[in-house]
Amino acid sequence: MDRAFSITEEGSEVKKSSNLTNTIRRLRFDNDEMTQQALADRVGVTRQTVIAIERGKYSPSLEVAFRIAHVFGIPLEEVFKFEPGQQEVS
Amino acid sequence: MDLSFQEKSVWVSLIAIVVVFGYHFYQVFGAVEAITTVELVVRLVGIVVVIVIIEIVLHIIIAVTAIKDAEDGGALDERDVLVNTRAFRNAYIVMFIGILYMIGYVIAGDLNSEPRWEVSPANTANFLVLALVIAEIVNYGSRIFYYRRGI
Numbered sequence: 001m002d003r004a005f006s007i008t009e010e011g012s013e014v015k016k017s018s019n020l021t022n023t024i025r026r027l028r029f030d031n032d033e034m035t036q037q038a039l040a041d042r043v044g045v046t047r048q049t050v051i052a053i054e055r056g057k058y059s060p061s062l063e064v065a066f067r068i069a070h071v072f073g074i075p076l077e078e079v080f081k082f083e084p085g086q087q088e089v090s
Numbered sequence: 091m092d093l094s095f096q097e098k099s100v101w102v103s104l105i106a107i108v109v110v111f112g113y114h115f116y117q118v119f120g121a122v123e124a125i126t127t128v129e130l131v132v133r134l135v136g137i138v139v140v141i142v143i144i145e146i147v148l149h150i151i152i153a154v155t156a157i158k159d160a161e162d163g164g165a166l167d168e169r170d171v172l173v174n175t176r177a178f179r180n181a182y183i184v185m186f187i188g189i190l191y192m193i194g195y196v197i198a199g200d201l202n203s204e205p206r207w208e209v210s211p212a213n214t215a216n217f218l219v220l221a222l223v224i225a226e227i228v229n230y231g232s233r234i235f236y237y238r239r240g241i
Contacts, residue, residue, distance in 0.1 A: 049168075
């Protein structure tokens with residue numbers, strides 16, 4: 001398993017060694033199986049940036065995070081979660 | 091490996107600079123006689139032309155193979171900007187060290203009656219070019235590292 005990120009028991013959250021998690025991948029599937037490219041076009045970033053965000057390799061700016069939440073029509077806290085003191089899972 | 095147009099562009103630039111300047115420095119530093127100023131100018135002009143041609147050809151190829159990414163002209167999103175900023179910072183540090191080394195090299199060469207390398211304008215300029223090239227390699231290498239490993 002990549003040391004930089006892991007899949008939690010819920011199977012839908014992806015985290016990295018920082019304390020930020022997101023559920024973008026699950027939200028895309030729940031929204032008519034939205035593609036990464038479609039989400040990227042609506043948010044204004046590249047598809048590779050969406051991939052990096054989903055894999056926990058990039059933390060988006062506040063504006064991009066809000067745009068993503070707006071695309072799915074849910075509050076920001078339901079897309080991104082900050083868990084202080086979370087330890088890296090080996 | 092899913093690469094954005096920007097990342098492919100970085101690979102193109104890295105390959106071009108390593109191949110072309112690598113050949114240049116291999117010839118210059120391996121030569122028996124020191125390069126003259128005129129020779130260096132001619133070489134550098136030729137290098138610029140060759141690199142421009144290589145970059146144009148390879149960028150056309152990657153643009154054709156990644157039409158969607160290239161449609162917006164390869165516009166930078168926020169991750170690209172952050173990657174570039176960090177990479178430029180790394181390259182600046184390397185270039186700063188290289189210039190400091192050259193300052194010491196010129197001064198030491200002027201003080202040393204038998205320097206290893208002749209402190210000629212051509213040699214000095216060539217070493218400065220080397221410092222710039224190494225800094226650019228660090229720039230492109232850093233971008234690739236941040237794109238692959240995350241930032």
